[in-house]
Amino acid sequence: MSRSSRRVVLPVLLVLAVLAGVGLFLFQPWKAFTDTTVEESLPGAAVPAASSGPTAGGPSRTGGGMPPAGPRDLAKGRFVSHEHDTGGSARTVRLADGSRVLRFEDLKTSEGPDVRVYLSTRDPGAVKAGLADGAVELGRLKGNLGNQNYPIPADIDLTRYRSAVIWCARFSVSFGAAGLAPVKG
Incomplete structure (x- = not known):
């Protein structure tokens, strides 16, 4: 490769490498092939049973024994x-x-x-x-x-x-x- 060809080819390759890096960062194409599963319960879905009345510590937390x-x-x-x-x-x-x-x-x-x-x-x-x-x-x-x-x-x-x-x-x-x-x- 001649010296003048290298002066053109090397900057072009450098620009292409930078553009490829920016493209990968922006588009993150690997995410088209991955999944992330999340299995959260509804907060407070399992409510503890309420007491039927006052406890030794005082009145029930739920007021009158209502759940x-x-x-x-x-x-x-x-x-x-x-x-x-x-x-x-x-x-x-x-x-x-x-x-x-x-x-x-x-x-x-x-x-x-x-x-x-x-x-x-x-x-x-x-x-x-x-x-x-x-x-x-x-x-x-x-x-x-x-x-x-x-x-x-x-x-x-x-x-x-x-x-x-x-x-x-x-x-x-x-x-x-x-x-x-x-x-x-």
């Missing part, structure tokens, strides 16, 4: 696919202690770089175009398969939110979204 209220569904819906096949269900649940979680059950979607969980004011179909103003991030997606919980901050008014969204922050695309229809009763 504490268990988890209660506030809203729920099924996932629809957007940029990636996504299935399973989402529900918002008020726990016995008054806190709330967004729960994914039987989730099945793709892994990806920088995937996050949001509540959006948009319907599931409209989320494909973007999250909309007022969307609330609940954290990184813990896994692309299984059952998982995401705490909802106490100051969030859930009546404003119409969908739970699995969102790739790196590429600003929705993997899928579930409508959150209020549960009556």
Whole structure:
């Protein structure tokens, strides 16, 4: 190879190597072949039996021997696919202690770089175009398969939110979204 050829070839190879590294970082193609399964229980689902009255330490914790209220569904819906096949269900649940979680059950979607969980004011179909103003991030997606919980901050008014969204922050695309229809009763 002539000296002038090396002056051209070496910088081109260097640029290609840098571009390949950036591409691998951004797209993380190996995630197309991996899965992360998460199997979390619903917090507070197993409520201990309440005592039937006062104990030696004083009145019962539950007040009058009534068992504490268990988890209660506030809203729920099924996932629809957007940029990636996504299935399973989402529900918002008020726990016995008054806190709330967004729960994914039987989730099945793709892994990806920088995937996050949001509540959006948009319907599931409209989320494909973007999250909309007022969307609330609940954290990184813990896994692309299984059952998982995401705490909802106490100051969030859930009546404003119409969908739970699995969102790739790196590429600003929705993997899928579930409508959150209020549960009556």
